[in-house]
Amino acid sequence: MESGEAAAAGPGGPRFPFPYTPYAIQEQFMAALYGALEAGRVGIFESPTGTGKSLSLICGALTWLRDFEQKKREEEARLLAPEESGQEGKGCPASAGPARPESQGTAGEPDWVTAFVQKKEERDLVDKLKEEQIRRKKREDRLEKIRNNVQLKYAAKRKRSEEDETKRLLQLSKEVLSEGAGDALEQLDHNEEELILAEYESDEEKKVVSGLEEDDDDLEEEHVTKIYYCSRTHSQLSQFVHEVQKSPFSKDTRLVSLGSRQSLCVNEDVRRLGALQLINDRCMLMQKNKHEKKSDEENGEKKRRVSRTICPFYSYEQMQFLRDELLVEVKDIEQLVALGRETKACPYYGSRYAISAAQLVVLPYQMLLHEPTRNAAGIKLKDQVVIIDEAHNLIDTITCIHSAELCCAHSQLLQYMERYRKRLKAKNLMYIKQILYLLERFVTMLGGNVNQNPSCQAVSQTGTVLKSINHFLFQSHIDNINLFKVQRYCEKSLISRKLFGFVERYGSPASAVKSNKENQKLSGLQNFILTLQQGADTEAGTPQPPVMEAEHDQVRTASPLMQIEGFLSALTNANQDGRIIINRQGTVGQSSLKFLLLNPAVHFAKVVEECRAVIIAGGTMQPVADFREQLLFSAGVDPARVVEFSCGHVIPPENILPIILCSGPSNQQLEFTYLTRSMPQMMDETGRILCNLCNMVPGGVVCFFPSYEYEKQIYAHWEKTGLLTRLAVKKKIFQEPKKANQVEQVLVEYAKCIKRCSQAGEQMTGALLLSVVGGKMSEGINFSDDLGRCVIMVGMPYPNIKSPELQEKMAWLDKTMPRTAGQPPSRVLIENLCMKAVNQSIGRAIRHQKDFASILLLDHRYARPAIFNKLPQWIRERTQVKPAFGAAFAELRKFHRKKLDAS
DSSP states (O other): OOTTOEEEEOTTSOEEEESSOOOHHHHHHHHHHHHHHHHTOEEEEEOOTTSOHHHHHHHHHHHHHHHHHHHHHHHHHHHHHHHHTTOTTOSOGGGGSOOOTTOBOTTSSBHHHHHHHHHHHHHHHHHHHHHHHHHHHHHHHHHHHHHHOHHHHHHHHHHHHHHHHHHHHHHHHHHHHHTTOOOTTOSSOGGGGGGSOOOOOTTOOOOTTTOOOGGGGGGOOOOOOOEEEEESSHHHHHHHHHHHHHSTTTTTOOEEEOOOHHHHOOOHHHHTTOSHHHHHHHHHHHHHHHHHHHHHHHHTOOOOOOOOOOOTTOOHHHHHHHHHHHHHSOOOHHHHHHHHHHHTOOHHHHHHHTTTTOSEEEEEHHHHHSHHHHHHHTOOOTTOEEEEOSGGGHHHHHHHHTOEEEOOOHHHHHHHHHHHGGGSOHHHHHHHHHHHHHHHHHHHHTTOOTTSOTTTOBOSSOEEEEEEHHHHHHHTTOTTSOHHHHHHHHHHHTHHHHHHHHHHHHOSTTSOOOOHHHHHHHHHHHHHHHTOOOSTTOOTTOOOOOOOOSHHHHHHTOOTTHHHHHHHHHHTSOGGGEEEEEEEOSBGGGOEEEEEESOTHHHHHHHHHHOSEEEEEESOOOSOHHIIIIIIGGGTOOGGGEEEEEOOOSSOGGGEEEEEEOBOTTOOBOOOOTTTTTSHHHHHHHHHHHHHHHHHOOEEEEEEESOHHHHHHHHHHHHHHTHHHHHHHHEEEEEOOSSGGGHHHHHHHHHHHHHHHTSTTOSOOEEEEEEETTSTTSSSOOOOGGGGSEEEEESOOOOOTTOHHHHHHHHHHHHHSOOBTTBOHHHHHHHHHHHHHHHHHHTTSOOSTTOOEEEEEEOGGGGSHHHHTTSOHHHHTTOEEESSHHHHHHHHHHHHHHHHHHO
């Protein structure tokens, strides 16, 4: 342990290294976490933001891993000790005396047979332990050598520079030799060769996605026991890695950060594509080109020259060096990318090769919760530990990851087939025709015709219809097609990438396409492209690419078949676990098909089955019934295996004042239902409450509304009545923007205003921020100190129960889940969705031990026991219910004056 570090210890329990003296609740958290990991439990852990949850997770989990590895080494030494002293193999049970037929083993076999099998298993175990020891020693020696030998790093860097120079000169020589030479035999444009599908072998099991070469075996090692830590966004993951770097475990932990190609790619030509799926496809195409080129060279084949782009960053030696550098020192995503650029090695694949030897793997939700992505990354969960942080939206996350929306691309694929028909093999043509038929049937289900422009085809019966998967397959007449085979063809042939290249090349009417017939089709193609919806091609947790302005740039953000691949995959789910939503709008181009996953447990079951332990953690996990019922119990988890832990906050009780307000200044009862909230008297009463609070509360006031529409409506009403002008006397008013790229600017101006107003002599006392529950500012934004001295929740943000998706989910829950406290599961779901959103929003204000804030819940329904009990415990136990505004205002004034005097 380094100087300045503290060690926490439970009574008779393990000692937890910590960078400072931990709070009592942190010690309790770490002890409970250690116990859950040791016992192989599935834990739901809640620790409010500001209580040092990340450090508690790090120190608790890595202490357990350290002790586990120590016990394992001691057990190995015990088992290997007899063999090393030469006793192994002696005293065979068979020589102890004649075998007696009546003596039976546990399986009904003679004792000597049982003993022989047991002895063989012991020898096999000893041999396996020896191999593990050799591998571990080899890895430790290699990393220690890199850690201590700086010269080795410079030698490797110098070698790479020499290789780069050699490649450059070789390329220059080739260009000089080939200058002026043409390929007269080429009937197609030279660059068009890459657009043609290679011959497809359906029985081929070689995985292009993994990017592994035969000589890359040395990069793959036996997986050691490790902890997989995942969170929602790359920024949250980077923040977690920084906490590891500050912890006592930073020097001794082998950590690797995983991310999408969009985050990790260092090839500028590929990064320039922008959209995640396009980057994925281009990368996989480059890997395929490399394998084909290598195969041709090994077989001595001389083919007609074809320009095949190969990634210069994918190299065995470079990635081996990158892998070892990652394991030597803890690095976040940004440091990993910088290292990749410096070493000219691919961070995406290099980080994956480090997984097996890593002790702590940090990765986004999508990579862990989506099985195909997990397998492609080389993640093995068997007997490992998984920690899912920021897990309050875990159920929704799993549902979104495995749902898919479809827009059609029949025109593009038909053109592709007609242009290259003579160059495509029979199996490719067969699958393309199957895909075309599927798309034709999908468009028919939307009420359209593939031979007409979708933007001009009016839909006769608009509305939303939900169908079971089987009903949809039968009604669309595609139940006779093997969707598994079509899906596998799309993945392995890279047809979406080829089609994107074709659309990119010939997507503009001005492109050099010769016949009038083709020109007519391409004008329809442009219309199809413009109807494609964007946004379905991003990983969970991955930032959206910037919105493009030019039409051609819109085309670049998505390949026509990418969404279709996701939809076909969704159709292979079990019939009872999902529904198809047919959304028919004004025209076919505005309509869509969507798969809705109803049962997220089917995709979480394998995680909890394979892992030694799973920890679901968050700052606000209440209400936890959803996690237990919908996710864990439905996934087959034994209730006895589930453990729950919730700790209080580090702030003293006097630093927070939560109040449920039942009526306003004019005694108007506060009940913001969908019918009553738009009444003028209700909006006036809300305005009077805010005016009173803004006159009294210093600094920043954050007010949350149930929706953008209601916030806009009430703002317009206040503007009309003059109340907005009265509010602006004491607080400058800011509104949450709908566009994500404007949020930071609003927050900066909001913070500047509060800081400026805190100076003496200012009439204005701060700022008022009008926000929306579930919007950009209700999660992930910290309103600490003066940025949020009072948080107001207007009404109860119940979801729209008229939504067809929600209605289907409610019906499914009522059929499959038991009643809770006499309430149907659908009612519990609605309340839980509402209170999860409330809890996330009101927790924005208290961010550290010395922080203080008041919380005002404007609706008498919050006082109902079923609702009240779903508030976080640390807020609930300090909440006061005030029937009248006068008593509430007096309490608030006393609270803030006391805090002002203390400062």
